[in-house]
Amino acid sequence: MVHTSIDKIIALQQNTRNIRNLCILAHVDHGKTTLADCLVASNGIISNRLAGKLRYLDSREDEQIRGITMKSSAISLQYTTGGNDYLINLIDSPGHVDFSSEVSTAVRLCDGAIVIVDAVEGVCPQTQVVLRQAWLENIRPVLVINKIDRLIVELKFTPQEAYTHLQKILEQVNAVTGSLFTSKVLEERAEKESENQGTTENSSGEQVYDWSAGLEETDDSHLYFSPDQGNVVFSSAIDGWGFSIQQFAQMYCQKTGIKSEVLLKTLWGDFYLNAKAKKIMKGAQSKGKKPLFVQLVLDNIWSLYEAVVIRRDKEKVEKMIASLGLKVAARDARHSDPKVVLSAICSQWLPLSEAVLTMVCNKLPSPLDMMAERVEKLMCVGARRFESLPKKTQELKAAFLECKNDEEAPVIVFVSKMFAVDSKALPQNKQRPLTQEEIAQRREVARQKHAERLAANQGSENPEQVQAGTAPPTAPPAEESSSSGEALSSRVEAVAALKAEESRDHFIAFARVYSGVARRGQRVFVLGPKFDPAQALKTLPEGCSATDNLLPVPHMACCTLESLYLLMGRELEELKEVPSGNVLGIGGMEEWILKSATLSTSPACPPFTPLNFEATPIVRVAVEPKHPSEMPKLVKGMKLLNQADPCAEVLIQETGEHVLVTAGEVHLQRCLDDLRERFAKIEISASKPIIPFRETVIRPPKVDMVNEDLGKQQKVAVIHQVKDEQSKGPEGIQVDSGGLVTLTTPNKLATVGVRAMPLPEEVTRLLEGNGDLIRTMEQFNLSMKEGKTLEINQKTLESIQDFKENLEAHLQGRKWRNAVNRIWSFGPRRYGPNVLLNNLDGYQRPSVWQCLEKEKPEVGVYRDFDNSIVSGFQLATLAGPMCEEPLMGVCFLVEKWEMKLTMQTSHQDSVEEDMSHDAPVPQETGSEDTPQQGAENHQEPREPNAASASSSQSRRRNEVTPTDCYGPISGQLIAAMKEACRHAFQAKPQRLMAAMYTCEIMATSEVLGRVYAVLSKREGRVLAEEMKEGTEVFIIKAVLPVAESFGFADEIRKRTSGLASPQLVFSHWEVISSDPFWVPTTEEEYLHFGEKADSANQALKYMNGVRKRKGLYVEEKIVEHAEKQRTLSKNK
Secondary structure: OOOOOHHHHHHHOOOHHHEEEEEEEEOOOOOHHHHHHHHHHOOOOOOOOOOOOOOOOOOOHHHHHHOOOOOOEEEEEEEEEOOEEEEEEEEEOOOOHHHHHHHHHHHHOOOEEEEEEEOOOEOOHHHHHHHHHHHHOOOEEEEEEEOOHHHHHOOOOOHHHHHHHHHHHHHHHHHHHHHHHHHHHHHHHHHHHHHHOOOEEOOOOOEEOOOHHHHHHOOOOOOOOOHHHOOEEEEEOOOOEEEOHHHHHHHHHHHHOOOHHHHHHHOOOOEEEEOOOOEEEEOOOOOOOOOHHHHHHHHHHHHHHHHHHHOOOHHHHHHHHHHHOOOOOHHHHOOOOHHHHHHHHHHHHOEHHHHHHHHHHHHOOOHHHOOHHHHHHHHOOOOOOHHHOOHHHHHHHHHHHHOOOOOOOOOEEEEEEEEEEEHHHOHHHOOOOOOHHHHHHHHHHHHHHHHHHHHHHHHHOOHHHHHHOOOOOOOOOHHHHHHHHHHHHHHHHHHHHHHHHHHOEEEEEEEEEEEOOEEOOOEEEEEOOOOOHHHHHHHOOOOOOOOOOOOOOOOEEEEEOOEEEEEEOOEEEEEOEEOOOOEEEEEOOOOOOOOOEEEEOOOOOOOOOOOOOOOOOOEEEEEEEOOHHHHHHHHHHHHHHHHHOOOOEEEEOOOOOEEEEEOOHHHHHHHHHHHHHHHOOOOEEEOOOEOOEEEEEOOOOOEOOOOOEOOHHHHHHHHHHHHHHHHOOOOOEEEOOOOOEEEEOOOOOEEEEEEEEEOOHHHHHHHHHOHHHHHHHHHHHHHHHOOOOOOOOHHHHHHHHHHHHHHHHHOOOOOOOOOHHHEEEEEOOOOOOEEEEEOOOOOOOOOOOHHHOOOOOOOOOOOOOHHHHHHHHHHHHHOOOOOOOOEOOEEEEEEEEEEOOOHHHHHHHHHHHHHOOOOOOOOOOOOOOOHHHHHHHHHOOOOOOOOOOOHHHHHHHHHOOOHHHHOOHHHHHHHHHHHHHHHHHHOOOEEEEEEEEEEEEEEEHHHHHHHHHHHHHOOOEEEEEEEOOOOOEEEEEEEEEHHHOOOHHHHHHHHOOOOOEEEEEEEEEEEOOOOOOOOOOOHHHHHHHOOOOOOOOHHHHHHHHHHHHHOOOOOOOOOOOOOOOOOHHHOO
8 A cells, every 4th residue: 555645746747658548437336436446445444444434535414424426526646557656547437327417527627547347237318328428538548347246245156157257248238339339430521522522423323422431441450348458347345445457467477477468368369278288278158168267267256246245154264365375464364254365365466556557557658649639629619620720730730749748838738627615724724733843822812821820829829919909899990891892802813713704615626637737826728618719819919928918819718827736535745846647636726717717827828619518408497486575696606506516507597487407407406415414505495397398390190189080171170169269369460371471560560370290200300400500500690691601611511401402301391392591590599499580572582601702702682670570479489379488390481471551750760760679768769650750750750758748749559550659660571470470370180299308227137017117107218128248127208298107216216115317407398289279079089088188288387387486367166066064074
C-alpha cells in the first residue's frame, strides 16, 4: 500500500506522460463505487477493511441512504508499476439513467474509461449508453467483469459453465462496440462516395454501393475487448480480488517453465494442456478437454470459495494459505464471518487495485496521446468544419496535442460542470493540525492565564480588602459601559457574519487543463457556447490578453482564477498552479459560468462542443414556498440549483409559476431535497408532475369503437352532426364538408380559408429531429428579407439538402404534389413539427429553401401582411384547442386569402406594423381618410383614456370604416388566421399525443406475472420478452406513458419484493387511440357502452386534467343523480 501525499501528487502533475485521466462507467448497481473504494484504499486514504462498505466517493447523505451514486466525484491517486510513478485522476460516475448527464460531464474530461459489467446481469441498457458516450467522446475503454463471486455463490455454476458465460458476456460487449464502429465506417464511406461521386452504375442505370469494402479495409482489432490483449480484468470488488491473464501467465511461467508469451496467447481461448506431451494444444471443446482458463485459473478460485465460504474447511484453508505463501493475521483467520477470511486471502493473492491500475497504466492513453480527430471534434461547434476556422484557431491544435507547459503556451481549460460545496469544506476554512511550536506556545499562554487567575483569587481573600469591600459596588463609568456595549454588538455582528459565510454555498468548477499552466490569480477569457473566434479576432487588437482593457465582444468575458483545488473525493486541497493534462477544481467562477464554459488566455480559442446529454429533461413540477413571504429565497435557491445541476432546467411560465424540469423521478426528488435543505433552505411545496402532451389530427377512422366498419349511413349521420355543431359556431366562420374553414376578419376586409391535414409519421419524426437545420434556414431567410447575407458552411448546406430530399421522399401522392417547395413556415416557434403550406393561386412567395439556391433568387415577392399569416399559424400551433398544448404532426393548407384594401390602407397599416415594433402604445388610424388625416393620426397617437377629445375627432371616428374600432388590420389578420387554424383542426378527428418512456425490466420467472400486472394497470405495452442465456432472468422491453410512470419503480419493487427493477428513458410521442370527444352513435356502440357511455376514457381524463391545471373550462357533471341522503340502518 502506498500512502499518498499531496506534495507527491503535485510533483507527479508535472509529468504529463505519466498522467491517466479516467472515469468509471457502468449500469446502476454493477459495482462502480465499490471498485473505486478498492482503488482509494490502495493509497491508504481509507482502510482495506472498509473498502466496499464505506463508499468513500458517495459523499452525499442521500447517496448513502439510497445506495446509488448521484454526482460525479473525482480523486487523485498515485501508483507505481514497472519502475514508473503514475498519477491517476479517477472520476466515479452515476449509473442511474436519471443522472446520465453527470456521466457526460465526467467523460468529457477523461482520456480513458473503465467499463464495468456485472457477471450475472451482463450488458444492460445503461452499459450500452455509456459505451456509446465513450465512443462519441473518442475515449478508450477497458473492461472489468465484476461480481464473479455471484456465479459461484448464487448461481452455483461449475468453472466450465462460468467460462462459457464469461465468453458470452465478452461477445455482448464486443457486439455493442462493433455496431458503433460499423456505423462510423459506413458514415465515412458514404461521405467519401458523395464527395467523389465515384459510384459505379450497372446496365439498368441503378447505383451500386459496395459497403463491405470500407469494413474490410479498416483495422478494428484494437477496438475489441479480449483478455489476451490485456484490456479485460475479472474481479469481485466486494471481496477485494481481481486479476488479468498476465498475472496468471507470469505465475505459471515460473511453475511450469512455459514461456509467459505462449501462456498469454493460450490462457483465454480453445486451448488445453496435454499433460503427457507437456504441450498446449488447440481444440479443447471438440476433444472434451478442460480449457486452460478453467484448469489453471477458475478451478483455483472455485476451490478457494468452496473451502472458505461454502464448506468452511479450516484445514484446507490453512493448506491453501501455506501453498500460496501468504501471511494472514490470526484475528482474520479465526473470524466467524467467512467473507473476512476470504478478503484477507484474496487481497494478498490477487489484489484488485494492482490488476486494475496496472491495466489502466499500460492500456489507457496519457493526455499526450490525444487523437487529432478528437481535438478537431472538440474545437468544431455545430456543423462547422475544422478547415473553416480562422488560421490562428487552427494553430491551437498543436498546443492541444503537445499539452505544452511553457510560459508561452496558451492556457485552455474546459469546465464541464459546477458543483456546490459547503464553505466548511474549503481548505482555507478547515482546522489544520497544530505544529509542535504552536502547541508549546498555546500551553504557555494557558499557564500564564491560570497563574493570573490564582493571583486574583488570593488577592480577593485578603482580609483588609474584604473589610474595605463592605461598601456596595459602584457602577462603572458611562463611557466604559457604552464602549463594552459597542464591543459586544460588534462581536455579535461578527459571529452572525461568520455563520452566514459558513452556511453559504460555494461553487467549484469541475475542469481540466488541456494546454498551458493554470495559475492562481491569472486573468483568462470566459468563452460562452455561442462565441465566434473569427469575430473576436476582427474586433480585438493582435496579441491582446485578458489583462488589457478590451472592447466588448459578444459571448466573451474576462475573469480571474481566484483559487485552484486538487479534488480528493470528499476533500479539497489548495494548489498554486496546475499544468496541462490534469483535472482540477476552480473556485470563484459562479459569477461567470452558469453550467459549462471554455476558459482561455487566447481569444482565438473556440468554445468546446456542447456535452452530449443522453437523458432528456421531461418531468416538470411547479414549485412554490409554503410561506409567500419567502418567494425571494425560492427564486435565489432555484438559480443556485440550476447552476449546480447540469441537467435540471428552471423556468418561469406565462402563468407566473416557477417550474423545475428534471430527467426522472429520482432526479426530481434529489433536486427538491437540495432546494429544501441546501439552496433555498425554506419549506416548499411541489405540485403533482406537469405531464406534457401534444395535440394532433388523424385520418378519419374506418371502424367504430367496437371495431365495426363504419357504414355510409353512419358517415352521413356524423357529417350531419358536425354541420349541426358548426351552425352553432361563432359568426363569420364557414366549414365545408371537406374541412375547409373560411373566416372573415371583424372589419370584413380580409378572408382566410384554411384546411388541416395530418402529416405522415415519418415526416413528423424528420421535422422533430432536424430542428437545428430548420432554425438555420429561418435565420437565413430573415437576413435575406432584411437585405443582409448569412454565410452557411458547406456541411450544413449538404445536411439541409438531405433533409429536403428526405421530406420529398416521404411526402408522396397526389395531395402532397410539390408540397415541399410550397412550405410557407414551420411551427411553433418557427422550427417545430408542424407545417404551413401555400396553396394560393398566383402567390409566388420566396421559398423557405432559399439557402440551397445557387444564384440570388429573383422570383417571388412577399405580399403585404405575409408575416401576419405566419404569426397566426405560430400562435395556433403553440396552443391547440383541446387543452392549450402545442400541436404536432399537423399540416395547415392556406387555400384562400382575399384582401379588400385600398393602397392607402395597406400603406398606413404597414407603417403601423413597422412602428409597432418600436412603440409600446397601440395606434389607431382611419383606413379610408384623406392622406392628410392619416398623417395627423400618425403624428399624434391617441391615448385610450384621453378625456379631452374634440367633437370633430369623434365625428370623424364615426365616419371611418370599421378598421378604426377593430384595431390594425395586421392584428386582425393574425387573430383570424389563428382562429381559422383552430377551427380547421377541430373539423378533423382530434387526438392527444402522450410522451412515452421505453422501459427495460430485469425480473426472475417467479415475479414475471406481477410485473405484467403493474404494466397493464399503468397502460403499459410489452414489446419484447427474452430470457438471458444461462440465467433465470428475463428482460422485458415495454413502453409506458410518462403520465402513468410516477411511482412505477416503487410499485414494481414492492410487488416483486425487490426482484425486478425498471429503467425508464424518454423515447417518443405516441397518439392515444381513443377520441376524447367520443359519444356513442351506432347501435352496436349503444349496446356495448350504454347510453351514458360513462366508462373511463383515458384521453378525456388526460385532457380534463390539463384543462383543470390551466384553469380552462371543463365540462363535467358534479352531481350525477341528486338524492336525499339517508342512513340505511335507521330506515326501518
